[in-house]
Amino acid sequence: MAFSGLRDCKAWLDSGLELTTHSNEACKMYDAAVRQYTTWHNDATLGGLEGCISRIKEADPNFVMGHVFENGLKLIGTGHSVLLDEEFARSIKSTIELAKKQSITKRERLHVSAVDLFSRGSLPEACSLWESILLDHPTDLVALKFLHDTYFYLGWQQQMRDSIVRVLPHWKPEIPLYSNVKGMLSFGLVETNFYDQAEKVAKEALAMNPLDAWSVHAVAHVHEMKAEVEKGLVFMESTENDWKDSDMLACHNYWHWALYFIEKGEYETALSIYDNHISSGCFKSGTMLDVVDTCSMLYRLQMEGVNVGNRWKKLVKVTKQHIRDHLLVFNDLHILMSLLGSKDKESCDQLIGTLKEHLREPGENHQFTIAKQFGIHLYEAFIAYEEGNYSEAVELLYPIRYDIVKIGGSNAQRDVFNQLLIHSALNSVNKEHHKIARCLLMERDILRPNSPLTKRLIQRATAIHGVA
Numbered sequence: 001m002a003f004s005g006l007r008d009c010k011a012w013l014d015s016g017l018e019l020t021t022h023s024n025e026a027c028k029m030y031d032a033a034v035r036q037y038t039t040w041h042n043d044a045t046l047g048g049l050e051g052c053i054s055r056i057k058e059a060d061p062n063f064v065m066g067h068v069f070e071n072g073l074k075l076i077g078t079g080h081s082v083l084l085d086e087e088f089a090r091s092i093k094s095t096i097e098l099a100k101k102q103s104i105t106k107r108e109r110l111h112v113s114a115v116d117l118f119s120r121g122s123l124p125e126a127c128s129l130w131e132s133i134l135l136d137h138p139t140d141l142v143a144l145k146f147l148h149d150t151y152f153y154l155g156w157q158q159q160m161r162d163s164i165v166r167v168l169p170h171w172k173p174e175i176p177l178y179s180n181v182k183g184m185l186s187f188g189l190v191e192t193n194f195y196d197q198a199e200k201v202a203k204e205a206l207a208m209n210p211l212d213a214w215s216v217h218a219v220a221h222v223h224e225m226k227a228e229v230e231k232g233l234v235f236m237e238s239t240e241n242d243w244k245d246s247d248m249l250a251c252h253n254y255w256h257w258a259l260y261f262i263e264k265g266e267y268e269t270a271l272s273i274y275d276n277h278i279s280s281g282c283f284k285s286g287t288m289l290d291v292v293d294t295c296s297m298l299y300r301l302q303m304e305g306v307n308v309g310n311r312w313k314k315l316v317k318v319t320k321q322h323i324r325d326h327l328l329v330f331n332d333l334h335i336l337m338s339l340l341g342s343k344d345k346e347s348c349d350q351l352i353g354t355l356k357e358h359l360r361e362p363g364e365n366h367q368f369t370i371a372k373q374f375g376i377h378l379y380e381a382f383i384a385y386e387e388g389n390y391s392e393a394v395e396l397l398y399p400i401r402y403d404i405v406k407i408g409g410s411n412a413q414r415d416v417f418n419q420l421l422i423h424s425a426l427n428s429v430n431k432e433h434h435k436i437a438r439c440l441l442m443e444r445d446i447l448r449p450n451s452p453l454t455k456r457l458i459q460r461a462t463a464i465h466g467v468a
């Protein structure tokens with residue numbers, strides 16, 4: 001997929017998004033990088049995202065937006081901590097210094113500040129700056145995508161949806177990546193339970209560009225949220241050739257595919273997708289999206305009573321590299337799943353210990369605030385469940401269940417926490433918890449009808465405790 005019409009200095013200026021550089025090559029490679037980020041596809045003919053970023057810096061080492069994009073992308077990836085990576089911290093600092101020395105636009109200056117804020121854990125404040133940019137420049141895709149992705153991490157679902165809704169009228173079909181922006185709208189719609197609209201918008205986007213892996217993903221979510229297992233399976237199989245080469249998202253789309261098989265109770269098929277596409281993708285890329293999917297898939301299978309063999313042991317080699325990151329509570333919890341799954345108590349203690357050190361520090365880090373408010377109970381609940389203290393896991397999880405959205409991720413991804421609470425309540429020795437299990441299963445059955453997984457849990461509840 002080579003991109004046509006990459007924009008030079010004049011083309012960026014004409015589109016109202018002036019870039020402070022005299023290098024047409026830097027501008028074109030910046031365009032190529034943004035397009036790859038948005039389409040979730042490393043284009044080998046361009047050297048992938050990394051190749052383009054190198055070429056931007058070669059063409060103009062002083063191009064501020066090139067540095068902003070490189071640092072922002074690394075931050076949005078949530079796999080690099082500026083607290084642990086001195087070179088990364090220096091890169092952000094030197095970008096700020098570079099910006100001070102130059103006469104750049106107000107928009108570019110806001111970008112520099114937004115990335116700086118994100119790097120210091122001030123995610124809501126970074127969003128405010130990207131919002132400011134979009135008020136005057138609604139087609140600034142870097143601001144839009146960074147904003148959209150950060151709202152996702154914050155669990156601010158309505159803001160994630162509306163960030164696209166309010167700029168979309170300014171986007172015209174001839175603007176590059178128009179259909180991808182529609183795909184982003186579709187995802188915002190599905191996360192705020194507008195399933196029919198989400199599917200319609202995603203299908204419109206796919207009619208314009210069938211290779212849009214993010215719009216495929218939005219449809220996968222619609223089928224997941226409606227427990228339309230067979231429709232989901234047909235859709236993923238029939239579109240696989242269109243999205244399997246979107247290397248940054250393929251693993252996640254396969255994860256969605258495998259979820260349908262878990263729903264059906266076809267665990268061997270889910271494991272086969274895990275082995276052939278999910279864990280293999282994760283081991284290759286090491287990106288946090290792939291890491292969390294891999295952990296989540298094994299944990300879900302394990303809760304279903306599946307023996308996942310030595311897969312945790314293999315996976316923990318990747319996850320252990322991130323036990324001190326603490327960039328997102330959401331990521332931490334998935335890493336914790338793998339440490340518990342592989343019975344690596346030492347690493348588990350390190351993860352919890354280093355997190356608690358951060359929580360004792362003063363500061364405005366949003367994720368640490370979330371962890372202090374309620375997130376820490378999630379970590380403790382996983383440990384309690386692992387130790388067979390199901391009653392304690394319920395006591396920890398049940399009071400905070402409506403807060404969990406604030407750790408970010410999608411509704412489908414966070415379902416692992418819903419399932420953990422239900423399993424804890426079913427396994428608890430406390431009879432009050434059995435009533436909670438019944439209530440949770442009734443909620444689940446009504447909100448997501450015809451889910452085979454829910455039916456199995458209801459059957460189990462009836463068989464074990466006579467509660468359903």
Ligand SMILES: [Fe+2]
Pocket residue numbers: 217221252256410412
């Ligand atoms: Fe997803």
